[in-house]
Structures are given as structure tokens and as C-alpha cells.
Amino acid sequence: MRLSYPSNVKVVKLPCTGRVDVLLILRAFESGVDGVYVAGCMEGECHFLRGNLRARRRVEYVKGLLEEVGLGGGRVEMFNMSASQGQRFAQFAREMTERIRLLGPSPVRK
Amino acid sequence: MIVGNRKDFKEILEKLGPRRRVLVLGCNECVTVCGVGGEREVGVLASELRLFWKKEGETFEVREHTLERQCDCEYIDQIRGFADEYDVILSMACGAGVQYVSEAYKTKLVLPAVNTTFLGVTIEQGVWSERCQGCGACILDMTAGVCPIARCAKSLLNGPCGGSSGGKCEIDNETDCAWQLIVDRLKESGQMERYEEILPVKDWRSGREGGPRKRVREDLKL
Incomplete structure (x- = not known):
């Protein structure tokens, strides 16, 4: 497809978004990233049945934590796409990059 | 736990x-x-x-x-x-x-x-529910294994009260009426005759009302 997406996006590969843990996302923010998004399979199509649904709940939980510490819940998001939707992957990468650009750099990275 | x-x-x-x-x-x-x-x-x-x-x-x-x-x-x-x-x-x-x-x-x-x-139990992953208040004088034998002290909003020893409706408590419709559960279990276990027994006034001195509690087992001491 030769699609391009913003080069600032660093991809961390996991076997399933069900592996996404609250601490994993928090550690990313501690290391100074400006935003995190989880790219999971379409809801209802998880190979492990509920991995992406559980990931979504964890992302929602982290949103609350980030609000508490003053980073803002908007810096973390969950997106769903199938493995064949490269266009959608690139689109979300652009959307999230734009959102984070508007929010500015993470206040943790001073 | x-x-x-x-x-x-x-x-x-x-x-x-x-x-x-x-x-x-x-x-x-x-x-x-x-x-x-x-x-x-x-x-x-x-x-x-x-x-x-x-x-x-x-x-x-x-x-x-x-x-x-x-x-x-x-x-x-x-x-x-x-x-x-x-x-x-x-x-x-x-x-x-x-x-x-x-x-x-x-x-x-x-x-x-x-x-x-x-003090409670795991209902499902991520959900916990109260089961015990540590009153120090267990009456679960009398109530078919459901504790009215911990699970009835009024801790009634002889219930249910008029607030029980459709098996739920009047405090909110997601809370089971403990006395409905007790009656159901008494029926299920063929002990309905127990429901006729009036439980006496509880001696709360074994609970928190008797002050801080302590347990000693001399045989376990070093």
C-alpha cells in the first residue's frame, strides 16, 4: 500500500491488546512520551475473544489516572482496526499526532 | 478477604x-x-x-x-x-x-x-461484595448461611422488613434483600421450619460495641 504515517509514532508490538497493562502505559508517560494510543482489532473480532475490550477499559482507567496527575486524559486513546485496514492505521496515526500536537509536549518532559 | x-x-x-x-x-x-x-x-x-x-x-x-x-x-x-x-x-x-x-x-x-x-468475597473478577462484619458471634447456622448482620441494611435478626421488594432492598434496587436470600435458601435446603424460630436480641458485646478485641491462644505462643 505504501502508506505513510507520522514518523513520530513509535510502534510497540504486542501479541494482543489484551496484553496492554495500566503500568505499561504509565511507564511510557514516565519515560516522557507525549501521548499513547492503543491500536486493537475490531471489537467482536478479537482472536482471544476479549483482549481488545479489556484494553479499552484499561485505557479508560488510565485516562482517569492522567487526569488525576494533571497530564489530561486526552493523551491516551484506544482505536480499533482490522489487520487489513492499513489506511485506517495511518489515519489514526495522523489523528492522534494532530491531537497531541494541539495538546503540546508532555509537561513531564521538562 | x-x-x-x-x-x-x-x-x-x-x-x-x-x-x-x-x-x-x-x-x-x-x-x-x-x-x-x-x-x-x-x-x-x-x-x-x-x-x-x-x-x-x-x-x-x-x-x-x-x-x-x-x-x-x-x-x-x-x-x-x-x-x-x-x-x-x-x-x-x-x-x-x-x-x-x-x-x-x-x-x-x-x-x-x-x-x-x-470483609467480603470476589463476586467476579473486579467485583467484590460484603459478607461479614466480624460481630464475634456467628449466627450463620440460623440463617441458612446468609448473614443478616452484614447483608441486611438494618442488620435485622428477624426479617424481612417492609422495604423488601421483588427480592431487593429499598436502599437500592441492585442490593439483594438478605432476608429474601435467607428465606430462599431455607426453602432450597428444606429448613423452612427454622424461619419460625424468632432469633433473640443479639449480644453485641462480642462485636465492636464491646471495645477493641483481642484473641489469645496460649498453646501457640512461643
Whole structure:
């Protein structure tokens, strides 16, 4: 497809978004990233049945934590796409990059 | 198990005040199982503190440590080597753990990060429900294994009251009426004749009303 997406996006590969843990996302923010998004399979199509649904709940939980510490819940998001939707992957990468650009750099990275 | 809720981050920050060297101390027992004060939750709270103070541009030191239990002195002793390096111990155990750590480290400020709420069970992953109030005089034999002290909003010994409707309690329609559960179970187990027995007024001296409680077993003493 030769699609391009913003080069600032660093991809961390996991076997399933069900592996996404609250601490994993928090550690990313501690290391100074400006935003995190989880790219999971379409809801209802998880190979492990509920991995992406559980990931979504964890992302929602982290949103609350980030609000508490003053980073803002908007810096973390969950997106769903199938493995064949490269266009959608690139689109979300652009959307999230734009959102984070508007929010500015993470206040943790001073 | 003992179930609790994590205190709001804002409240924890207020209690910490200007102290920036913090030992976040978890407990591997009940609070781990109910997802409030185990190693993972210690990691989350420590991470929140680091993110907040980094954002504020402050200098700080946060250490994460989780004990097997905070209600036994041999485990509490395990932090003796480094507890003094911190301004405050932020305990994520139940109220018993917080107090026992505080007793062991009299010169240290020990703060609770958890509100201890009840003795309960795991209904499903992520859901816990109250089952016992530790009244000190168990009557579960009389009530088909359902405790009206802990599970009836009025702790009625002879129920249900007029607030029972469709098997639910009047306090909210998601709370089961304990006495409906008792009657159902008495029927299921063929003990309905027990429902005719009027339970006498309870002697609450075995509970909290009798003051702080203590248990001694001489044969176990060293």
C-alpha cells in the first residue's frame, strides 16, 4: 500500500491488546512520551475473544489516572482496526499526532 | 478477604504535604486480591506520584516495595534497613497494616493510601461484595448461611422488613434483600421450619460495641 504515517509514532508490538497493562502505559508517560494510543482489532473480532475490550477499559482507567496527575486524559486513546485496514492505521496515526500536537509536549518532559 | 478502595490521588498528595521522599509500601495479601494495594497498585501510585512531581519540576524519591503482609512483624521488619531513608511510608495495606507499620516505626510518618471498607468475597473478577462484619458471634447456622448482620441494611435478626421488594432492598434496587436470600435458601435446603424460630436480641458485646478485641491462644505462643 505504501502508506505513510507520522514518523513520530513509535510502534510497540504486542501479541494482543489484551496484553496492554495500566503500568505499561504509565511507564511510557514516565519515560516522557507525549501521548499513547492503543491500536486493537475490531471489537467482536478479537482472536482471544476479549483482549481488545479489556484494553479499552484499561485505557479508560488510565485516562482517569492522567487526569488525576494533571497530564489530561486526552493523551491516551484506544482505536480499533482490522489487520487489513492499513489506511485506517495511518489515519489514526495522523489523528492522534494532530491531537497531541494541539495538546503540546508532555509537561513531564521538562 | 479485607476489601478497600484507593484514596483519591488529590487526598494522598494533600496528606504528603511537602514530603518528597516516599516509600510506597504494598501488601501481598487481601489488598492484592481486591486490586487496591498489591505490587501492581504500588506501581500505579508510585508512577502517578513520579508523573505529578516531574510535571511540577520537583525533586523527589519514590521507592516501591511490597511486603508479604503488613499485619505480621517479621515482614514489617524487612524494611528496617531502608525505611529511614524516606520522609514518609505510604502504606497501601488495610487499616490493620497501616497501624502495625506505624507501631513498628514510631519515629516515621506512616500514611494510609487506602480506605478499608469491608470483609467480603470476589463476586467476579473486579467485583467484590460484603459478607461479614466480624460481630464475634456467628449466627450463620440460623440463617441458612446468609448473614443478616452484614447483608441486611438494618442488620435485622428477624426479617424481612417492609422495604423488601421483588427480592431487593429499598436502599437500592441492585442490593439483594438478605432476608429474601435467607428465606430462599431455607426453602432450597428444606429448613423452612427454622424461619419460625424468632432469633433473640443479639449480644453485641462480642462485636465492636464491646471495645477493641483481642484473641489469645496460649498453646501457640512461643
